[in-house]
Every structure is written in C-alpha cells, then in structure tokens.
Amino acid sequence: MRALLTALRAAVPFVVIGALWEYVARSGALPPRLFPPLEEIAATLVRLTAAGILPHHAALTLYRLAAGFAIAALIGVALGMAMGRWRRAEAFLMPLVAIGAPIPGLAYAPLFLLWFGLGDMGAIVLVGFVSAFPVTLNTWTGVKAVKEIWLRAARAMGAGERRLFRQVIVPGALPYILSGLRLALAQAWRILVAVEMLAAVPWGLGWLIFGAREFLDTAAMLAGIAVIGAIGLALENFVFQPLERYTVVRWGMMSS
Amino acid sequence: MRALFSVAVAALLYEALARSGWFAAALVPTLPAIARTLGSMLGDGTLERHAANTLLRVFAGLGLAALTGLVIGFLMARYRAVEAFFSPLVSALMPIPSLAWAPVFILWFGLGNVATILIVFYAATFPMLINTWTGARAVSPLWLRAARSMGARGTRLFWKVVVPGASPFIITGLRLAFQRAWIAVVGAEMLAASAFGLGWVIFDAKEFLNADIMLSSLVMIGAIGYVFERFVFGTLERATILRWGMLRTAKA
Numbered sequence: 001m002r003a004l005l006t007a008l009r010a011a012v013p014f015v016v017i018g019a020l021w022e023y024v025a026r027s028g029a030l031p032p033r034l035f036p037p038l039e040e041i042a043a044t045l046v047r048l049t050a051a052g053i054l055p056h057h058a059a060l061t062l063y064r065l066a067a068g069f070a071i072a073a074l075i076g077v078a079l080g081m082a083m084g085r086w087r088r089a090e091a092f093l094m095p096l097v098a099i100g101a102p103i104p105g106l107a108y109a110p111l112f113l114l115w116f117g118l119g120d121m122g123a124i125v126l127v128g129f130v131s132a133f134p135v136t137l138n139t140w141t142g143v144k145a146v147k148e149i150w151l152r153a154a155r156a157m158g159a160g161e162r163r164l165f166r167q168v169i170v171p172g173a174l175p176y177i178l179s180g181l182r183l184a185l186a187q188a189w190r191i192l193v194a195v196e197m198l199a200a201v202p203w204g205l206g207w208l209i210f211g212a213r214e215f216l217d218t219a220a221m222l223a224g225i226a227v228i229g230a231i232g233l234a235l236e237n238f239v240f241q242p243l244e245r246y247t248v249v250r251w252g253m254m255s256s
Numbered sequence: 257m258r259a260l261f262s263v264a265v266a267a268l269l270y271e272a273l274a275r276s277g278w279f280a281a282a283l284v285p286t287l288p289a290i291a292r293t294l295g296s297m298l299g300d301g302t303l304e305r306h307a308a309n310t311l312l313r314v315f316a317g318l319g320l321a322a323l324t325g326l327v328i329g330f331l332m333a334r335y336r337a338v339e340a341f342f343s344p345l346v347s348a349l350m351p352i353p354s355l356a357w358a359p360v361f362i363l364w365f366g367l368g369n370v371a372t373i374l375i376v377f378y379a380a381t382f383p384m385l386i387n388t389w390t391g392a393r394a395v396s397p398l399w400l401r402a403a404r405s406m407g408a409r410g411t412r413l414f415w416k417v418v419v420p421g422a423s424p425f426i427i428t429g430l431r432l433a434f435q436r437a438w439i440a441v442v443g444a445e446m447l448a449a450s451a452f453g454l455g456w457v458i459f460d461a462k463e464f465l466n467a468d469i470m471l472s473s474l475v476m477i478g479a480i481g482y483v484f485e486r487f488v489f490g491t492l493e494r495a496t497i498l499r500w501g502m503l504r505t506a507k508a
Contacts, residue, residue: 010344017345034363095259096266102485103478104439106355106446107455110462111470114283190353194443197358198459206356210447213359221363225356232351 036219045223053208058227060203061192064120068127069188073181076132080139080180084173090140097136105130105191109198119202123195130191131184138180142173174247182240189232205231285468293468294475303476309452310441311480313369317376318437322430325381329388330418339389346385354379354440358447371448372441379440383432391425392418420500427496431489438481 018038024030025037032040048054079097082089109126116122146169154168196206209224267287273279274286285293297303332339354375361371395418403417445455454473461469 009340013341013345014348016341092262092265095262098259099263099478102435102481103474104442104481106439106443107458107474107477109443109446110458111467111474114462114465114467114470115279190355190439193353194355194358194447197355197447209356210359213363216363218360218363221360225352225360228356229348229352232353233348236351 033216034218036222041219041222041226044217044219045226048220048223054223054227057203057205057208057224058231060201061196061205062231064123064127064196064204065185065188065192067124068192069131069185071124071128072131072135072184072188075128076135076180076184077139077177079132080136080177081143081169081173083136083140084143085169097133101133101137105187106194106198109191109195113199118199123192123199123201123204126195127188127192131188134183134187135177135180138176138183139173142176142180143169145176146172171251174251178240178244178247182236185235185239186232189235193228282465283467285471290468290471290475294472297469297472303457303473306452306454306457306473307476307480310445310454313372313445313453314376314434314437314441316369317373317441318380318433320373320377321380321384321433321437324377325384325429325433326388326426329385330392330414330422332385332389333392333422346382350382350386354436355443355447358444362448367448367450369449372444372453375444375448376437376440380433380437383436384426384429387425387429387432388422391422391429394425395421423496423500427489427493430492431485434484434489435481438477438484442477 022038025032025035036044045054079089079093083093084090105126108129112126112129113122116125150168150172151164154164159167193206196204197210201207205224205228209221209228212218212220212224271287274281274284281289294303328338328342332342357378358371358375361374365371365374399417399421400413403413408416441453442455442458445453446459449456454477457473458470461467461473
C-alpha cells in the first residue's frame with residue numbers, strides 16, 4: 001500500500017507533463033511531424049521494437065560501449081596501479097594525464113575518426129581513450145589511499161609483494177576504483193551516443209536518432225531518446241550498485 | 257621540470273611517429289606544422305573569433321542553467337510539493353545524454369545558436385540543480401534555529417543563512433556544470449552549429465583532412481578549459497566560500 005502510494009506520487013509529474021505535451025501536440029499550433037502526440041511516439045516505440053530494429057540498434061551500441069569500457073577499465077586500472085605503486089611512473093604519467101583529462105572527449109572525435117576510420121573502430125577507441133582518464137585517476141588515488149598501517153601490518157605478518165598486492169592493495173583501493181569505473185561508464189555512455197551521430201555508423205542508437213532527422217521522424221527520435229535514457233538509468237542502477245554491494249559494502253569498506 | 261620531461265618525451269614520440277612515414281602527413285602532421293597552423297590562425301584572428309563564439313554559447317547556456325538550477329533547487333529544498341514534483345522528473349531526465357537531444361532541437365529550432373545553447377543548457381542544469389538542492393538541505397539546522405531565535409525571518413534567513421550555507425555545494429555545482437557545458441558545447445557545435453565555434457572548426461576540418469587545424473583548435477579548447485578550471489573557479493572559490501570559512505563544512 002505504502003509502495004503503491006509512493007509510485008502513484010512519483011507518477012504525478014509525468015502525467016502532468018504528458019498532459020501538457022498532449023495538449024500542445026493536439027492544439028495544432030505546431031506541425032505534428034515535429035511535435036507528435038504521445039500515442040504516436042509509443043506506437044513508434046512498439047513498432048520499431050517489434051520489427052527488431054530498435055533492439056538491433058541498442059545491441060550494437062551496447063557492444064561498442066562494452067568494448068570501449070573494457071579498454072578503459074584495463075588501461076585505466078593498469079596505469080593507475082603503476083602510478084600509485086611506482087614513483088617513476090607517477091612522475092612521468094601524471095603531467096600527461098593532467099593535460100589530457102580536462103579536454104572534452106568529443107573534441108578528439110573527428111581526429112580519432114580520421115585515424116581509425118569511421119565506424120566501430122574509431123568509436124570504440126575514442127570511448128576507451130576518453131573514459132580511461134577517470135579510471136586512471138581514481139585507481140591512482142585509491143592505491144595512494146591504502147593505509148600505511150595495513151601495509152606494514154601485512155608485511156609484519158609475512159605477506160610477500162604479491163600477496164600484499166592481491167590481498168591488501170587491491171581490496172583497499174577498490175572503493176575508489178569502482179567509483180572511477182562508474183564515472184567512466186557514465187562518461188562512455190554520453191560520448192558514445194554523440195560519436196554515433198558524428199561517425200555515421202550504420203547501426204546504433206545515436207545514429208538512429210540522428211538519421212531520423214533526415215526523414216523528419218520526430219516520433220522515432222523521441223522513442224530512441226527514451227531507450228537511451230532507460231539504458232543510462234539501468235547502467236547506473238543495475239550494474240554498479242550490485243557490484244558495490246557484493247564487494248566493498250560486504251567487506252565493510254563502505255556503507256551502502 | 258619533471259612535467260616538462262614527460263611532455264617532451266611524449267612530443268618526441270609523436271614527432272617520430274609523424275616523421276616515420278607510416279601515416280599520411282595530412283593525418284599525422286608534425287609538431288612544427290601544427291605550431292605554424294596554430295600561429296597563423298591566432299595571428300589572423302580566426303581562432304579567437306571561433307573561441308569567442310564558443311564562449312558566448314557556453315555562457316548563454318550556463319547562465320540559463322545556473323538560473324534554472326538555483327531557482328528550482330532552492331524551491332525543491334524549501335517546499336515539499338515542489339520536491340515531490342521535480343525529483344522524479346530529474347531522475348528520469350538526468351540519465352539522457354544532452355547530445356541525444358541534438359537532433360530533436362535541430363528539428364525544432366534549426367541549425368545554429370538556439371539549438372546549441374539549449375544542448376548546453378540541458379547538460380549544465382542537472383549538476384547545478386542537484387547541488388543547490390543538496391546544499392540547501394545540508395545547511396545545519398542549528399544555524400537555522402540560531403538565526404531564527406535571533407529574529408531572522410523569510411528573505412533575511414534565506415540570504416544570510418541558507419545561501420551562504422549552501423554555497424560550497426553551489427560552487428561545486430557550478431564547476432561541474434561548466435565541465436559538462438564545455439563538453440556539450442563542443443559536441444553541439446559539431447552537430448548543430450552552422451558556422452563558427454571551436455567544435456565546428458574541428459568537424460569542418462575533417463572534411464578537408466586538415467589534421468593540423470583540428471589539433472590547433474583542440475589545443476585552444478584544452479587551454480580555455482584549463483584557464484577556467486584553474487583561474488576562474490579557483491578565484492571564485494577563494495572570493496566566496498574560502499573567505500567565509502565554509503569549505504570545512506563542505507568537506508566534513
């Protein structure tokens with residue numbers, strides 16, 4: 001009963017906005033092609049999903065996201081660990097990371113498309129490159145934040161370098177690494193949608209909405225945006241929260 | 257000194273790659289070529305004009321976003337009904353990347369400034385709104401009670417206690433909003449600007465395989481972002497929350 005009431009209350013703003021939208025769309029003040037009523041957007045969503053077009057676009061976008069994110073996670077964690085452990089690596093890499101990180105990722109997009117070609121390769125490399133920065137910086141901070149006393153205690157109990165790394169440093173740095181990965185995934189998602197518009201890849205949600213512009217198909221664009229929003233929300237809520245619960249929260253390093 | 261060393265090594269590596277002949281010179285121009293292009297674009301004022309256009313769009317979008325975020329954020333923190341109305345909307349709209357709206361805005365408003373500014377606005381509003389909202393709720397109830405017992409009411413309470421109390425969050429929000437806006441404007445200019453703007457230059461140069469122009473405006477984009485992050489927001493922080501002694505509360 002309580003939950004139902006909360007859900008109902010959360011639905012109110014959407015109903016209000018939806019009604020406003022519907023009113024404007026039906027008033028005839030704006031051309032319906034540009035401002036379609038809600039049921040047309042919903043019908044387009046259903047039609048595109050049933051035809052398998054929308055799932056195909058989404059699958060390719062997710063594939064690029066996964067590939068780019070995997071590159072970012074691997075490179076970012078490796079570089080961050082190296083920077084956190086070795087002074088030399090830190091002194092050498094830090095200025096480069098500091099210069100590269102603040103440049104908006106999309107500014108590199110055309111360059112990467114030139115270098116790696118339009119299509120999958122350019123998009124994946126760009127997403128990987130751009131989202132490697134938050135992972136690197138957070139991993140580095142995390143390794144640095146491992147308490148000195150834990151290291152000394154583990155050494156005193158006879159842990160070798162390897163065990164020290166696996167059983168003290170990695171778990172100790174994990175809360176930071178996970179928050180870096182979370183930031184990276186959010187960033188990767190935003191960049192990827194934009195890159196798909198720029199790169200004119202044959203499939204992908206970004207391309208779906210950008211391509212629909214050519215046909216003045218606003219309903220398809222809004223349906224695509226709804227899917228993009230839903231995936232973004234799902235990535236945040238269903239990927240990282242469980243991962244955090246199973247690792248750092250369970251180990252008592254972070255409260256849920 | 258150390259920083260210079262690693263930059264020099266990276267530059268040397270790049271230069272070796274550019275001169276190796278493995279890649280077309282148009283795609284991977286040498287550093288002197290990039291420097292020359294940068295110099296001539298700065299010399300005849302084109303790069304400055306593009307930068308001015310980009311900055312104008314960022315500030316228009318950021319200004320609107322700051323205003324919207326502050327007003328709605330404070331109202332949400334003050335009134336339950338406003339909070340109940342906006343908070344589901346915010347959580348539904350926030351995960352949509354601002355650039356996903358680009359095609360829709362282009363259709364509705366055409367290529368040009370309006371679409372670009374709206375994209376920037378969309379990107380920058382949420383960090384501003386969330387931080388204002390959080391900041392206003394994080395004002396210590398003790399301060400509110402103390403101010404009330406000393407007779408502060410209404411507007412006075414708001415301006416003298418709530419606003420300064422929320423300011424560390426608000427400044428952070430503004431900083432985040434600028435970062436988001438800066439990313440969004442580059443993308444928006446690539447997709448939606450009809451002429452002028454640093455993002456547009458990069459995208460336009462791709463058509464002609466002018467990698468040196470692309471890299472030159474990349475340098476400009478990086479430099480402007482750096483200046484803002486370092487100097488503008490650093491100064492703003494020093495002039496407000498650090499002077500008011502608020503930063504400790506923000507960190508705690």
